[in-house]
Amino acid sequence: EAQVTQNPRYLITVTGKKLTVTCSQNMNHEYMSWYRQDPGLGLRQIYYSMNVEVTDKGDVPEGYKVSRKEKRNFPLILESPSPNQTSLYFCASSLIRTSGSNEQFFGPGTRLTVL
Amino acid sequence: AQKVTQAQTEISVVEKEDVTLDCVYETRDTTYYLFWYKQPPSGELVFLIRRNSFDEQNEISGRYSWNFQKSTSSFNFTITASQVVDSAVYFCALSGGTGTASKLTFGTGTRLQVTL
Numbered sequence: 001e002a003q004v005t006q007n008p009r010y011l012i013t014v015t016g017k018k019l020t021v022t023c024s025q026n027m028n029h030e031y032m033s034w035y036r037q038d039p040g041l042g043l044r045q046i047y048y049s050m051n052v053e054v055t056d057k058g059d060v061p062e063g064y065k066v067s068r069k070e071k072r073n074f075p076l077i078l079e080s081p082s083p084n085q086t087s088l089y090f091c092a093s094s095l096i097r098t099s100g101s102n103e104q105f106f107g108p109g110t111r112l113t114v115l
Numbered sequence: 116a117q118k119v120t121q122a123q124t125e126i127s128v129v130e131k132e133d134v135t136l137d138c139v140y141e142t143r144d145t146t147y148y149l150f151w152y153k154q155p156p157s158g159e160l161v162f163l164i165r166r167n168s169f170d171e172q173n174e175i176s177g178r179y180s181w182n183f184q185k186s187t188s189s190f191n192f193t194i195t196a197s198q199v200v201d202s203a204v205y206f207c208a209l210s211g212g213t214g215t216a217s218k219l220t221f222g223t224g225t226r227l228q229v230t231l
Contacts, residue, residue, distance in 0.1 A: 033218060040124075042206060042221035058218060090160065092219075103150075104210075104219060106160040 002027045004107035006091050012113045013081055021076045021110050023091030030096045032074035033104070036060065037088040046089075049074055050096065081114040088112075117142045119209050121222035128197050128229055136192040136225045138207030144168075149183065149190045150208040150219065160206075166190065197229045 004025045013019055025032065033048040035058075045058030049068040063085055065077040074093075078085060091107040118141040128134045140149065151163040164174065166183050174181045178195045194201055204226045208219040 035219075035221075040223055042119075042121075042223040043208075043219070044221070045218045048218060088158065103162070103165055106162075109158050109160075111158070 002105070004091055004093055004105050006089075006107040006110050008110060009108060010111050012115065014115050015082055016080050019078050019081060019112075021078075021089060021091075021112070023074045023076065023107060024072050025074075025091075025093040025105070026072065027093060027095075027105065028071065029093035029105075030071070031104075032068065032091065032093045033058070034064070034066065034074070034076050035090045035092065036085075037090065037109075043090065046076070081112075083114050086112060086114050117144075117147075117209050117211055117220040119207050119220055119222035121205075121207055121225050123225045124223070125226045125228065128227070130198055130229055130231050131196050133193060133195050134197050134227065134229075136194075136205050136207075136227065138190045138192065138222060140188050140190065140207070140209045142209060142211055144211035146211075148210045150210065151181065151190075151192050152206045152208065154204040154206065154224070156203070163192075163205075194227075197227075199229050199231060202227060202229045 007022045030051045034046040035043040037043045044060045046064050047058050047066040049055045052068050052071050055066050055068055068074055089110045092104040094104040120139045147168045149166045153161040171183050180193045182191045204224045206224045207222045210219050
């Protein structure tokens with residue numbers, strides 16, 4: 001089954017304790033992206049990657065890191081989490097097309113609480 | 116810069132009423148794509164529809180219909196004969212251009228509450 005998986009689905013942590021949220025897709029997609037969802041703000045892009053070893057900042061990258069060592073995986077790293085990073089996080093992936101839409105497939109979301 | 120506006124924060128209707136969710140967008144791209152996603156209480160994002168900027172035909176899928184009007188930069192979503200299961204947050208989103216993958220710019224969402 002074609003899918004994007006995220007782990008963990010739920011995480012409660014404390015300020016300053018490094019954490020990683022994993023994202024994996026099995027569709028051989030080049031493009032992967034992280035979004036965060038906050039009440040009243042919709043979803044905003046954190047980082048994205050066009051291919052292995054190619055990453056770039058989205059709209060709200062502060063406090064986050066990513067890596068893309070393999071095509072299927074795109075982990076989101078919070079080196080020193082703070083309470084303002086409490087949010088619902090979505091990973092997404094898509095093909096990169098020369099024409100036509102790049103429909104993005106979303107993971108199930110990770111609900112992070114930073115105390 | 117791209118922007119999506121969903122002015123309706125929350126809508127409450129009684130079951131079987133029709134309801135329209137508004138979406139207005141801004142973009143400088145001549146080719147772009149518009150999307151609607153549903154987020155039920157369980158939290159996942161459910162893809163509903165994609166429309167490209169060259170296709171202004173309205174679309175109907177069961178009780179759902181979409182009205183795309185380039186002249187007013189709007190892509191509104193109507194649910195006919197609403198049901199309790201339609202209760203969710205609905206997001207409109209915009210993706211620009213061809214030739215590259217590009218991010219989705221989301222609106223802030225409209226929470227729809229359907230009651231008996």
